[in-house]
Amino acid sequence: MKDKLIYSLNKRYAVKKFDPTKKLSSEQLQTVLEAARLTATSYGLQLMKIVVVENPEMREKLVSCSFGQRQVTDASHLLVLCRERDLDLKHFEDYVNLMATTRNQDPKSLDGFKNMMVNSILTKSDEEQTLWLEKQVYIELGNLLTACALLDIDSCPMEGFIPEEYDRILNLEEQNLAAVLALPIGYRAADDPNAQRKKVRRSQENFVLTV
Amino acid sequence: MKDKLIYSLNKRYAVKKFDPTKKLSSEQLQTVLEAARLTATSYGLQLMKIVVVENPEMREKLVSCSFGQRQVTDASHLLVLCRERDLDLKHFEDYVNLMATTRNQDPKSLDGFKNMMVNSILTKSDEEQTLWLEKQVYIELGNLLTACALLDIDSCPMEGFIPEEYDRILNLEEQNLAAVLALPIGYRAADDPNAQRKKVRRSQENFVLTV
Numbered sequence: 056m057k058d059k060l061i062y063s064l065n066k067r068y069a070v071k072k073f074d075p076t077k078k079l080s081s082e083q084l085q086t087v088l089e090a091a092r093l094t095a096t097s098y099g100l101q102l103m104k105i106v107v108v109e110n111p112e113m114r115e116k117l118v119s120c121s122f123g124q125r126q127v128t129d130a131s132h133l134l135v136l137c138r139e140r141d142l143d144l145k146h147f148e149d150y151v152n153l154m155a156t157t158r159n160q161d162p163k164s165l166d167g168f169k170n171m172m173v174n175s176i177l178t179k180s181d182e183e184q185t186l187w188l189e190k191q192v193y194i195e196l197g198n199l200l201t202a203c204a205l206l207d208i209d210s211c212p213m214e215g216f217i218p219e220e221y222d223r224i225l226n227l228e229e230q231n232l233a234a235v236l237a238l239p240i241g242y243r244a245a246d247d248p249n250a251q252r253k254k255v256r257r258s259q260e261n262f263v264l265t266v
Numbered sequence: 267m268k269d270k271l272i273y274s275l276n277k278r279y280a281v282k283k284f285d286p287t288k289k290l291s292s293e294q295l296q297t298v299l300e301a302a303r304l305t306a307t308s309y310g311l312q313l314m315k316i317v318v319v320e321n322p323e324m325r326e327k328l329v330s331c332s333f334g335q336r337q338v339t340d341a342s343h344l345l346v347l348c349r350e351r352d353l354d355l356k357h358f359e360d361y362v363n364l365m366a367t368t369r370n371q372d373p374k375s376l377d378g379f380k381n382m383m384v385n386s387i388l389t390k391s392d393e394e395q396t397l398w399l400e401k402q403v404y405i406e407l408g409n410l411l412t413a414c415a416l417l418d419i420d421s422c423p424m425e426g427f428i429p430e431e432y433d434r435i436l437n438l439e440e441q442n443l444a445a446v447l448a449l450p451i452g453y454r455a456a457d458d459p460n461a462q463r464k465k466v467r468r469s470q471e472n473f474v475l476t477v
Contacts, residue, residue, distance in 0.1 A: 056270070056416050056417060056418075057297050057417060059267070060297070060301060060413055060416055060417065061297065061300055061301065061304070064301055064304035064305075064409075064413075065304060067304075067306070069306065086268050086271070086272065088470060088473075088474050089272055089470070090271060090272065090275055090412075091473070091474075092467055092468070092470060092473050092474075093272070093275035093276060093278075093465075093467065094275075094408065095278070095280065095408075095411050095423055097425055099466055099467075101467065101468055101473065103473075104473055104474065104475055105473065105474050105475070106474075106475045106476075106477060107474060107475070107476045107477070108477055109476055109477065110477055113477060150466075153466055153468065154466045157464050157465075157466045158463060158464050158466070186397055189401065190400065190401055190404045191404075193401045193402075193404035193405050193408065194404050194405075194407055194408040194411070194423075195408060196405055196408060197305065197306075197404065197405040197406060197407060197408020197409040197410075197411075197412070198275075198408040198409070198411065198412045199408075200306050200405070200408075200409065201301075201408070201409045201412045201413060202271055202275075202412060205267050205271055205416070206267060206268060206271065207267075212306055212405075214308055225477055226477075230475065232475075252369060253368050253369050254304075254368075255310055255361075255364055255365045255368045255369070256303055256304065256310075256312065257303070257312055257364065259299060259300070259303060262299075262302070262303050262312065262314075262315055262316065263299050263302075263303075263315065263316050263317075263318060264315055264316070264317045264318070264441065264443075265317075265318045265320055266317060266318070266319055266320065266321055266324065266436055266437075
């Protein structure tokens, strides 16, 4: 496993040019989505959703709010990693109820846990909540980049787009969602210029400190 | 690979109680650190370092700024994922020089790339820079949680500690670093209560939207 992991992480890079003719199978897509669903999040709350954008007109519109990056249309699939937009008590009640059902517990026995989460999170300012929610989505991105690499699926992590425009085009606000990151996935084009470039990384000596 | 990936992600959980007698081999630790070094970051800048805390007295001190969580001392190894503290032009010059050396290019040919990054990042407010740097560390966490799971190494991702105290105890400020996340890694204790609990996750239907 060690060799496959390090090989895959070395092979991974941000694809500049996808091959638009190469598509993920639906089984591959399901595996990626399942990996996403299993991502660790703070308290396990999963205050996020993934939007799979299949509609070609929508994808075309998204290019213009992504600084013209054609990965948005050319990749096999476009994933938009979203956070919940506004948090309220129901998010925590739903989670605790799901936990109780999953683990065959009395939801009442989880009141202390629920109140601890509520006191920790709903007392944050709106801005702090947003940032904390966004960070959870970055964990998801880190997981997905590695998962895709291991599955021999190419990807391009994207912070560079106008989130408000994504929200508008994908009608995310009415789902209480907000776009945080985009992740086109598929297969590199044979002539992708980025594929040939040697990976640039600081040495272990400049990356690790032991104390 | 698909089965191993999904199996590993299902097996992963936030360890509450590590077995203090079980240690990672130095080869295993190196693999984890190498996976961290290969993490994707915005522009590939890697404005982060990992601190491996080996000093037992330091680890003991860190428990009291981690709400008493004993994973900090009991895990085989404690990783502290740090961001660069203050950014300046040199970070970008160093990166461009490393890129030029790695790819056998003239650094001058990368001036446009460097200026684009500088204009995008050094123009942010201090607070915006901090948040953006922190988010990159969350990508690293997402990668490492999956990498460890695949390597059959247990872990416990931790946001719950007092970063300023970590910075002080580990002398991070003098290295221009700031603690963002902690990641004890090692092996679960046979009687870890969290190990027996069924994973709680929303269904795919409640996690994925297709448009």
